[in-house]
Amino acid sequence: MRDRLVIVPKWRPPLALVIYSLLLTVLALPVLLLAWFRPAAITVKPLSSTELGALCVVLAFTVIIGFVLVRAIKAPLDALVARSREIAADGRDAIRPLESYGTREVATLAQGIFDLAGDLVERTDYVRTFATHVSHELKSPLTAIAGAAELLREAESEGESMTPAQRRRFLDNIVSDARRLDRLLIRLRELAQAEAPVAPGKSELSSAMTVIAARFPGLRLIREGDWSRSIPLPAEAATITLQNLAENALQHGATQLNITIEEGPDALRLRVEDDGSGISPDVADAAFRPFYTTRAAEGGTGMGLRIVEAVLAAHGASIRLDRSHRSGAAFDISMPREA
Known part of the structure; x- marks a missing residue:
């Protein structure tokens, strides 16, 4: 942990x-200069009322200027x-x-x-x-793994008979939960990398599309717009962006992914549409929330869209x-125009 910067009190x-x-x-300063250069032989006369009045006016203006500066700064x-x-x-209430x-x-x-x-x-x-969600998401499979392992151990220690089907079911549950933990950890690492400071750059979408086509052969990719330009x-x-959107589309039964590049006056727009079941209005507000998923039973982690956003x-x-x-489902991605 870095040391906290503390200004030396003095x-x-x-x-x-x-x-x-x-x-x-x-x-x-003008008064001191006048006294310094004034000949000593000259008899010093007391200030007249006019001179005293001018001095008081100057002093008053000085005080007023100082008051204005204090009030303004x-x-x-x-x-x-x-x-x-x-x-x-x-915290927030004081802002x-x-x-x-x-x-x-x-x-x-x-x-x-x-x-x-x-x-x-x-x-x-x-x-x-995020820490609350992580602890909750990790606790559920860990609890299931611990419970299954305890039952298997008790059956072995007490000499109870357990059918091969029962043993296989417990072992399958352990393997399934372990894989879910592995997926969660991978997603957490991806999210940490996504939120880390990165160097700017540009690329051609065609190279990303080649990766997506190879990874998801069952998804038909359709390109529209000016694909010759860089983003x-x-x-x-x-x-990472297109891969997570494509995976999300496949998980919702999509067979086709349309990707359109559009030029805007202030931004470059990328629209990604699929023909899957879509996102229902009642869960639309939570679509980008970490760990929110309607497919937990099928292995969904609820991290894909959050990673894309980050x-x-x-x-x-x-x-x-x-x-x-x-x-x-349809997503609109707005990117700043290249300088």
Whole structure:
């Protein structure tokens, strides 16, 4: 674990002291220069009322300027510091606008802090929820394996007769749950790799399609649009995306996968449609949720779409489910145009 950065505590002048000190220095500098260069032989006369009045006016303007600077800079910064401490203590509930930002720079700094705090809070919530899901998903097969092993051991130790069919059923359950654990661990590793920082790149979709066609020979692939152009995704990211979408389509009984490239004014759009059973409206909201699957009995892990979403997000792209599509499932992938 990396050491936490701690600023060394020592005395530092407050911003208000710095502002007023600078203003008073600017005010006193002409007077000091005049006294330095003024001939000593000249009799020093007391200041007239006009000169005293001018000095008071200048001093008043100095105080007013200092007050404006304190209100425009120091007060918003103090409020931002206090709000940052609230966010550290209370989390999401403390992320709210300040009463005043003073200057454009302070507003920009506050926006950056609030954005960073929001990302950190969302990440914390995601990790907490994800850890809960992982522990639940791993616990179920582990419990089943332990239960089957206990029954087999008890039968052996107590000399009870167990038919070959019963023994085979327990062993099959152990193997099945072990394979499910293996699939979950593979998916978790893929998700960790998908969410890791990656280098940008571009590739041709045809290379990813070659991999998909070889891995899923029972799925007919149809290409539409301008396939001669490259997309702003590395070959590995494009392959992972299409591979998971193709696997998801096959699991829902699809025999055909249509992939269309469309040019947009601000983004490159990739549409993936299949002719399977589709995603029902009542589960559409949970389609990208980790571990959510309607095919747990058939070995589904509920991680495929979440991996696709993470891979695309790492490259500035996004994916959404087209809920208006009725004959199968349809996904729209939006990618930034190449510079």
